[in-house]
Structure formats: structure tokens, C-alpha cells
Amino acid sequence: MQVKCCIAGGGPAGIMLGVLLARAGVEVLVLEKHADFLRDFRGDTIHPSTLEIMHELGVLDDFLRRPHQELTELRGQIGDETVTIADFSHVPTRCKFIAFIPQWEFLDFLADLGHTYPTFHLEMEAEAIDLIHQGNRVVGLKATTKGGEKEIYADLVVGADGRSSRIRELAGLKVESRGAPIDVLWFRLTRHPDDGVQALGRISAGRVMVMLNREEYWQCAFVIGKGQFERFKERGLEAFRNEIVSSAPFVRERVKELQDWNDVKLLTVLVDHLTEWWRPGLLCIGDAAHAMSPIGGVGINLAIQDAVAAANILAERLRKDEVTVSDLNKVQRRRMFPTLVTQRVQVFIQEQVISRVLGSSQVRLPWVVRLLQRWPVLRRIPARFVGIGVRPEHVKTPNVFADQQQGIR
16 A cells, blocks of 8 residues: 555544645545544643634634533632633634543544545554664555555654554654653543532642543543552542542542542653654654643644644645655754743643642642732733643645535535
8 A cells, every 4th residue: 555644643643634634635544543533531622722723724613513611711729719820811813712522522523524635544443563664764654454464655654653652662763751740540420510610620738630521521630649559549449539529529429430440540641752753754743752741731732733833844745755854854843842841841830839739738829820810911821821832833734625625524
């Protein structure tokens, strides 16, 4: 099988890059190892920067017809006090809010959009297992599929297969870790109609918990110290339930829904990046190039920005069969700066705020939060950082099928 670009991984970075390249007339194949996108414990926040990309693609209104919630302010509860951290009403984008939508809905939407272009191909239950080399250049990959093993040759192979990327491992790309003093326990609890709008983040003495509204249930993230999961299990499930109730008393009768530890999933938090994102004929983007902390929920949006930058730089080169290592290095240079700045901020918050809270027996408002409450105008700064990020990207690739495209069903 021969295509211009083969993308390993059907997450946000992989699908978005596939859509943008196909829209520009590049024959692209995206491989996704699962049978569908219906997997839990994924990023659900679509930030203003990503919504702006959807607007630039001309599909924003269609996308927002899907069930979602809109968050115009980022609020948290610290002790007994509710505080506002970020105000998105002034971000310079069309949508001045964060959209909460399950990631499978987002990926399904992008896949539907991709299939409106004749050059877009998505193969489910297909996993990359090896790279094909010609000299020192990657010229394709081997994949296991429903129809057996395939060899797929491509002018460019893209690794978008997540933080445990098989592609970057096969390519021998070096990973530099920035460390992370925390892990996260994910679980769900039933949401009642009269729960109202609860604070997104909840900080109490020695505890940090985040609750995402998914209409029928709360998706909860309980922050623990790095490597402490076994200690929690030794103390027992009832003790963990009590910890949850201490953070969110209104779920007291619902914590019994956690029947055993199989109802609690461990997310090992990583903050790392590749020192080099490419090899001749190969590029890594998204979590495969940089694993982000869940702080701010910015990981999915950085992955989307990577995809847009890669498409802007590479689409025309792929059409002309002229992708060089210089082109691949341009993508890394473009995206490395925002990656490192964002990670530095995340590491600072992990070490100077969250770790201190987890190790404290009392709750105090951090000085930064006190400033945000005293001068509300300052809330625009975290809103811009979270909602737009460092060096936002914009779609510059053409839609070569604009005249014949019938739109999304």
C-alpha cells in the first residue's frame, strides 16, 4: 500500500493532521489500533484555540450542535471559599469559552469531516508494529490489521500514538523527562439533576480533586502523590471514599458506587518531551512528542496546535514530493517553544502549589489566587494562557475540494 502520509494514532493530533492534509489534497492514511473511539478517561476540554481552528475549517456551528457544556469562567473551591481563576470572556477568539465534550465525540466529528475528502483514509483496528527503512530514511511502516499484517509505504510517517509511542521507540528518539510529583486517580460518580453547577476544582486540607460534568455522571480526578496508589489501596476502599467525601460532601451517598479498586483507574502523570522530534521520513507530534501534565487540560489543545503547524509546513511539500529533514525540523522549531513554556508552568504549579497542598494540614489561598480575587482584570492572563496558549496556530492550508464538498452528514 502506498500513500503520501501514513499517521500512526487516531487521537486528536493524528486525526486533525489527517483531516488538514487530506483537505489540502494529500493522500493520507490514519491508523487507529482500537475498534472505535469510545474510551474513557481522556481529555474533555476543547479550548478557545481549538474552537477557533474549527471555525477556520468552517465547521464550528456543526461541531457545537453536539451535546456539550460551555465554561466561561474557571472556578475552584479552596476550603470553604469559591474563587475564580480565569475569565475567558475577553480572549480574542470567536468562542470565549471552554467546551466540555467527551473526546470520543470530538474524534468522531473529525473522522466524519475527514471522510468528506476523497484523499482521507482511516483504518480502525490497525496498529503500527515496525518501521520500514531504506538506508537511514523511514519509508513506511508495518501494521497489524483486521485483514492481517500490512506494509504501508509513505513519503512521510507520523507518530501520533500517544505518550507510550511505539513509533518514537522504534525510531530511537530520545525522551527528556521534567518529572512529575503527582499521579491522578480517575473514577465516575452519578450526577443528579439538582447538583447544579459545582466548582471544577476542589482543594481542601491535603486533597485536590477535579470534577467534570458529563451530564449523567461526574468524571472525577483525585490527585495523589507520585507512586502513592498502593498506599491508598492498603488503607482500603472505605478510607478512599471518605477522602472523596471530605473534598465533595454532596456525593456522600454516591461514593458507594465505587465497589472495588477496578472502578478506580490510575493515570501516571508524565511531563516529558523529545529532544528531536524527527528522523528522515518520520515526524512525531502530540503526546508522542511531548507528554503534558493534566493541569489546565491543555494537552489535547497542544496536540491540535502541533497538527495545524505540521500541516501548514508540510502539506505543499508532500504534494510536491519534497519533504526534507529541514521541513521536519521547522515543525519542531515551531512547536518546541510553546511546549517547553507550557511544561515549565505546569511543573511550577505541580511543585509549588499542588505538592504543597497535598502535604499540608490546612488550606490557605495562594498569593496568586488572592491577587486574582482582588483584581478581576488579572483573570484574563490565566484565561489567555489556558484558552489560547503560547504561539497559537491558524489554518493556512487550502481546501482543494471546496467546490465539490457536500459537508458533514
